[in-house]
Amino acid sequence: MFQDQIGTFKNLRIFVSSTFQDLHKHKTAILNSINSLVSFSDDEFYWPKDEYYSHGNFTDRVKKADLLIIIIAHKYGYIPKDMEYSAIEVVYNTAVKNNIPILPFIIDDSYAWPPALFDFEHREKLKKFKARIKEAQSVKIFSSPDNLAGLVTEAIVDFVNKHTGIKLIKFPDYVSLKEISLHTEITQLPDINILLGRAEDKLLFLLEINRSNGLNNFYDKLHISKPDLTVEFPDAIFNELLVSLSKQKRIYTVHMKNGQSEELFVSQNNLSNLFESLFFRIVDSCSLSNKRIKTRSSLISESDSTLYQEEELYDRDIITNPEVIDKVNKAEKVEEYGNLESVGGLNRFLGISLNDNKLYSVGKQNGKWVEWHPFILESLEVNLPDVFFKPSINSIADPLEINLPKSHFKSALSIEDKNITIKPISFLEEYLTYNAMEYFSDYGEFVKEIDFYLARQSVGNLFLKIAQSIEDYHKQKVLVHADIKPSNILLSSDGPIIIDGFDIAEGEIAPGWTPNWSAPEVIMGDPISFKSDVYSLARIMTDITGGYLLGEVRKLMIPGFYGSYNTEIDVFYNPIVHIPLRRHTLNKEGTIEWKQFLQSCLRFDPNERLDMSKFLSTLEKLLSSYPLRNRIKFQLKSKIFAATLPNGNHVVTRVISDIFEQNKPESSKTVTNQTHVPLDIPTTVDPFNY
Numbered sequence: 001m002f003q004d005q006i007g008t009f010k011n012l013r014i015f016v017s018s019t020f021q022d023l024h025k026h027k028t029a030i031l032n033s034i035n036s037l038v039s040f041s042d043d044e045f046y047w048p049k050d051e052y053y054s055h056g057n058f059t060d061r062v063k064k065a066d067l068l069i070i071i072i073a074h075k076y077g078y079i080p081k082d083m084e085y086s087a088i089e090v091v092y093n094t095a096v097k098n099n100i101p102i103l104p105f106i107i108d109d110s111y112a113w114p115p116a117l118f119d120f121e122h123r124e125k126l127k128k129f130k131a132r133i134k135e136a137q138s139v140k141i142f143s144s145p146d147n148l149a150g151l152v153t154e155a156i157v158d159f160v161n162k163h164t165g166i167k168l169i170k171f172p173d174y175v176s177l178k179e180i181s182l183h184t185e186i187t188q189l190p191d192i193n194i195l196l197g198r199a200e201d202k203l204l205f206l207l208e209i210n211r212s213n214g215l216n217n218f219y220d221k222l223h224i225s226k227p228d229l230t231v232e233f234p235d236a237i238f239n240e241l242l243v244s245l246s247k248q249k250r251i252y253t254v255h256m257k258n259g260q261s262e263e264l265f266v267s268q269n270n271l272s273n274l275f276e277s278l279f280f281r282i283v284d285s286c287s288l289s290n291k292r293i294k295t296r297s298s299l300i301s302e303s304d305s306t307l308y309q310e311e312e313l314y315d316r317d318i319i320t321n322p323e324v325i326d327k328v329n330k331a332e333k334v335e336e337y338g339n340l341e342s343v344g345g346l347n348r349f350l351g352i353s354l355n356d357n358k359l360y361s362v363g364k365q366n367g368k369w370v371e372w373h374p375f376i377l378e379s380l381e382v383n384l385p386d387v388f389f390k391p392s393i394n395s396i397a398d399p400l401e402i403n404l405p406k407s408h409f410k411s412a413l414s415i416e417d418k419n420i421t422i423k424p425i426s427f428l429e430e431y432l433t434y435n436a437m438e439y440f441s442d443y444g445e446f447v448k449e450i451d452f453y454l455a456r457q458s459v460g461n462l463f464l465k466i467a468q469s470i471e472d473y474h475k476q477k478v479l480v481h482a483d484i485k486p487s488n489i490l491l492s493s494d495g496p497i498i499i500d501g502f503d504i505a506e507g508e509i510a511p512g513w514t515p516n517w518s519a520p521e522v523i524m525g526d527p528i529s530f531k532s533d534v535y536s537l538a539r540i541m542t543d544i545t546g547g548y549l550l551g552e553v554r555k556l557m558i559p560g561f562y563g564s565y566n567t568e569i570d571v572f573y574n575p576i577v578h579i580p581l582r583r584h585t586l587n588k589e590g591t592i593e594w595k596q597f598l599q600s601c602l603r604f605d606p607n608e609r610l611d612m613s614k615f616l617s618t619l620e621k622l623l624s625s626y627p628l629r630n631r632i633k634f635q636l637k638s639k640i641f642a643a644t645l646p647n648g649n650h651v652v653t654r655v656i657s658d659i660f661e662q663n664k665p666e667s668s669k670t671v672t673n674q675t676h677v678p679l680d681i682p683t684t685v686d687p688f689n690y
Contacts, residue, residue, distance in 0.1 A: 013065050013067075015061060015095075015100075016069045016071070018071035026073075026142075028145070029148060068095040072133075074113055074117060075118070075126070076088075092133070106141060111143040169434070172437075177444050177644040177650065178193050178655065180194070183353075187249070197359070199377075200636055201428055202426070204651055205638075206641070206653040211250065270346055271350060278491045278636075279466075281634050287543035349361070360373070376497060378490055379491060386455060388452070389425055389428050389431075389453070392449035446652075451633050451635060452635065453633055454632050456631060457623070460541075460627070464619055480503075480505070480529065480532055482501065483501060484537060486540060506527075509527060519531075519606065520535075520571050521606055523556065534601050538601030542602075545628060554604075555570055556571050593622060597618050
């Protein structure tokens with residue numbers, strides 16, 4: 001159905017019904033227009049005679065349609081045997097009964113019409129039929145064939161706008177647009193743009209696939225060999241071309257969870273490179289404007305000094321040791337992980353079905369491509385309905401003048417600046433398509449940035465729902481997640497979803513850990529408990545309050561990861577939670593209460609921490625008694641571009657790029673926010689049973 005193919009009309013199935021002899025030229029004029037917009041239009045004009053006279057055939061075909069276009073001039077039409085109504089009225093009645101949208105077009109009575117094409121015998125039935133349509137639907141009046149073709153095209157575009165929410169616009173000719181193709185063309189075009197759905201801010205979401213870069217080796221060999229192209233093309237070069245094309249196509253047979261096999265396009269870059277968890281970006285923005293305390297570790301180069309000054313805090317620990325990075329790159333051969341779904345996110349890729357454009361998370365298992373789970377697109381508005389946007393103040397002058405009453409957003413945001421120009425996220429597409437077109441470059445990129453604003457308290461309230469879902473997770477599975485972190489929390493259109501749990505029973509040892517988020521016992525390889533998840537939740541909530549950890553740091557020797565030897569790492573021992581008063585996220589009394597709560601959940605000894613039930617009740621009480629103040633600002637990872645749909649209409653999209661680079665590692669990201677798996681954990685463990 002067309003609703004599933006966001007941004008393209010190609011799956012819109014239109015049933016066209018009219019009388020024959022009098023509207024032959026008109027139908028010929030509109031069919032090309034319709035077929036340029038959709039992949040299938042069902043028109044009785046082309047039916048075999050036996051099918052046309054079959055009443056059942058009419059109703060069955062109409063029921064399969066997404067839209068009925070009905071065209072009436074001065075003939076009532078053929079009346080099937082033993083029936084009261086003409087075929088065209090039967091079609092109309094079937095559409096009404098099955099709630100199929102109808103676009104009716106009726107001839108202008110003043111337009112010149114041959115007398116021989118009037119139906120005097122059924123004049124009264126035709127008159128009543130027209131009156132009935134005009135009473136129930138909005139009717140367009142047509143005249144010439146060309147006039148009708150234009151009206152039909154305009155009506156279809158308006159219909160799609162209304163039912164898909166796509167804002168159709170027209171960019172100037174000098175703007176280079178990204179051409180959006182059908183997903184079925186992935187097998188035909190090396191470089192192609194495919195619509196994935198809606199991005200976090202409801203803009204259309206586009207994947208830019210570039211596979212032609214992967215043919216550089218072939219081109220180099222061709223240049224070196226300098227073949228005489230006037231004679232038979234050398235078999236060796238031809239075979240090399242075939243091999244290169246086959247490798248770069250990235251169409252694989254994937255074993256699906258339902259037991260079937262399906263042909264999918266699999267991205268060159270893993271999901272960690274293509275996407276970023278929305279909740280991760282929000283939490284990152286909550287924490288001291290993207291600043292982090294840094295603890296010393298043997299994984300950090302000696303040139304990185306450790307500072308504990310409040311005014312100058314540094315990013316999270318990043319691995320700069322070249323030997324470790326080299327080992328990480330070597331670990332990117334996804335075939336080597338056995339039954340383990342993914343190590344550090346390296347074995348998780350985007351799969352796009354060639355049949356229905358559905359999206360999946362896929363990876364290698366025992367040398368075969370398999371489905372991990374359906375891919376989840378995220379939504380800001382569903383999970384945080386009070387989110388607002390504003391063009392970045394760091395870019396050129398803002399043309400957007402939206403005079404919203406302050407009361408419209410005062411409850412959500414503590415805004416002191418009366419000059420700030422913000423608007424609910426639901427108006428973003430309207431702003432980009434009608435107010436900011438001049439800010440698209442010649443290359444079609446939106447040259448400004450869109451800042452999103454959220455009340456910090458809204459993030460806290462959302463986190464309470466997430467923590468409650470973790471408690472449900474514990475009760476339903478009777479298992480510990482053991483890898484809770486912002487990047488493992490997805491804000492789907494159905495609400496928050498917790499993914500990639502180790503799903504370990506209490507008393508067992510977790511097969512991996514994540515710096516900054518995992519509890520000490522998880523990192524050390526000690527038996528874990530539900531309180532291990534409490535620790536991780538408290539670490540996230542610390543960031544949401546705008547706080548960070550201080551205090552005693554203990555150096556631990558832990559099993560190596562990614563092929564390295566045993567590793568030293570620093571872990572806080574009963575840390576102090578510092579929430580700077582000058583940042584005004586809490587009042588003085590609230591700061592003390594929140595500090596005591598978070599510190600009681602971050603104890604080194606899990607037996608000294610609050611349990612999940614107490615954690616939830618205290619969290620809910622504090623959010624009510626001492627709500628978080630001020631707002632946060634963040635941006636999305638993807639860029640905004642102008643694009644054109646297959647039918648030629650222009651739209652605004654967010655774009656992520658999957659560009660093939662010869663000999664490029666599958667992932668070049670640092671691993672501080674990725675799950676680490678020690679060498680002594682058997683690869684038969686599958687911790688990501690989502």
